[in-house]
Amino acid sequence: MPPAARGRGAPPYPWSGPVIARLHGVLLAKQPEEVVVDCHGVGYRLLCPLSTFLGLPEVGESAALFVHTQVREDAIHLYGFVTEEERHLFRLLLTVQKIGPRLALALLSGLSRAALVSAIRAGDAARLATVPGIGKKTAERLVLELRERVGKGEVEGGPTHDSEQDARSALINLGYRPEVVDRALEKVRDKGGATDLNAWIRDGLALLGR
Template sequence: MIGRLTGTLAEKSPPQLLVDVGGVGYEVDVPMSTFYNLPVLGERVTLLTHFVVREDAQLLYGFLTATERATFRQLLKISGVGARTALSILSGLSVADLAQAVSAQEAGRLVKVPGIGKKTAERLLLELKGKLGPDLALPGAVIRNEAQSDIVQALIALGYNEREAAAAIKPLPADVGVSDGIKLALRALGK
């Protein structure tokens, strides 16, 4: 499974990107919330990814935040919601807006998203109730560089979930090294 890509942003055409990683170009579909926050072409970018293998295709979906990816994965668990629909939902609503709509049981906000009808909106509200907690409604930590991405992956490997890892890197200085960052993050998580 491909969990993260770090490379040069070679092309971008909504909703797809081409990320050059060591001479290999990966096509990645992203929600518009991620697309609008991308660096300019030729700059380095780190994306958290979700890899989907189907009978006829292998697809990569990318996200700038762990919160977006977690929400995407939660949406995929719902019957009748595929990757394209989940991407459409995250393009039409921020994670915070989606969590707010679910907690308030507002189907009207969901039907405004292209491809979401009344029945699908009601199913989303029913199945997501209690699964998009208040901590998912908070903006996730944007991974600013490769070191922070490595720190998050190390924390996840140590058994922390994505939200805990993302919260632990928020206060870290942008120029922190991987080993120092892991130590600082573990101290923060230990409090």
């Protein structure tokens, strides 16, 4: 229905609230930043953090994702998460000034949910600033706006991750042989290691591509 037909003052779109809240189907494809889920013959592409990628089953198996739907004038974007808690934190991050979906995903990829909440509650802007794309001012804004809004239970209830082991799993899932991945990550470790999960994967891929 064209906007004029809905009358003056009507919203620009004939829906409100989330369009898709959860998807359950067959996992058709997965990469560290996006997945495709087949639901009754329709393939849905979802952007996701690395934590979700690492928690997914193998391609061809059944998968369920909690979804955040972003409706824009020119597109509908879907963001997938393995837990409701992760989606809740993603939405909380979006309430911070100048934090869009890309940076929110970067935060959830660079730090585990528990580590991210802990850093915010502790006012540890320096740790938040280790995430690629998050500068000092943005990190300080995260602390200022969210410190009193994230719950203590999220710190204790969130999963803990070893960044190197998570990076190993991600690289193997990309098709690299385990022994080759181990050699690459050993070289990263010999150089002093990496600051976060994204850095482990990035540095590992740089060595694997040689």
